[in-house]
Amino acid sequence: MVRFEQVAKRYPGGIQALGEVSFGLARGEMVFLTGHSGAGKSTLLKLIALLERPSRGRVLFDGRNVGRISRRQIPWLRRQIGIVFQDHSLLSDRRVFDNVALPLVIAGVAYPEIRKRVRAALDKVGLLEKERMYPPMLSGGQQQRVGIARAIVAKPPLLLADEPTGNLDPELSAELMQFFVSLNELGTTVLIASHDLDLIRRLQRRVLVLKDGALADDVPARQVAAP
Numbered sequence: 001m002v003r004f005e006q007v008a009k010r011y012p013g014g015i016q017a018l019g020e021v022s023f024g025l026a027r028g029e030m031v032f033l034t035g036h037s038g039a040g041k042s043t044l045l046k047l048i049a050l051l052e053r054p055s056r057g058r059v060l061f062d063g064r065n066v067g068r069i070s071r072r073q074i075p076w077l078r079r080q081i082g083i084v085f086q087d088h089s090l091l092s093d094r095r096v097f098d099n100v101a102l103p104l105v106i107a108g109v110a111y112p113e114i115r116k117r118v119r120a121a122l123d124k125v126g127l128l129e130k131e132r133m134y135p136p137m138l139s140g141g142q143q144q145r146v147g148i149a150r151a152i153v154a155k156p157p158l159l160l161a162d163e164p165t166g167n168l169d170p171e172l173s174a175e176l177m178q179f180f181v182s183l184n185e186l187g188t189t190v191l192i193a194s195h196d197l198d199l200i201r202r203l204q205r206r207v208l209v210l211k212d213g214a215l216a217d218d219v220p221a222r223q224v225a226a227p
């Protein structure tokens, strides 16, 4: 589904965030991406979603070179991918309902269907009763869950999550990870950047390890040490 071929990313200002990274992500996989702070995890996710472009190498999505995709095809690519950001990126002056509805509104879905799907997504993350609130009225963990509802509401085949449990207590983190597992079991391909090694070990999935912008390890699920 996703393939990196010797991908390098240098940001303006000369920072080399990734260098020569190659790996593949098959449809239906659930994979963790780990590594120290600044290792390049967020950059790698952004390259998949075309929020950044590679300086060298190719990022392929379903065989298409994402770096060469035409302006007209960008909405198509964005519909394939749901993203949970580290900082939630919610609109603070829109209600929870409207934040979650955004991808469907952009896709031109009719209102009755939007209402049904938004409420189903909020229900899944346990926040249905907060639909009329504004993000600043919610705790950090609740805002994180609104971000997750927004990422899944359009049922994208690929879900990318950047430290999705960063603001959550251990119990809620475990619950959310279980939620990602169930999405994966229903067919969604999932790539999660996290440095919560305990959680990663508990779930026993393939782990990609980044170190200083290079892929230092690619550990198959069966070799992930139990906690």
Ligand SMILES: Nc1ncnc2c1ncn2[C@@H]1O[C@H](COP(=O)(O)OP(=O)(O)OP(=O)(O)O)[C@@H](O)[C@H]1O
Pocket: 011, 012, 013, 015, 016, 017, 035, 036, 037, 038, 039, 040, 041, 042, 043, 044
């Ligand atoms: N927009 C940007 N402009 C310039 N440098 C950037 C930009 N975004 C990231 N970097 C740099 O690229 C490197 C990799 O950053 P990235 O955010 O991908 O790491 P990370 O592994 O996600 O870190 P963390 O776990 O702290 O979020 C860092 O040195 C960072 O400072």
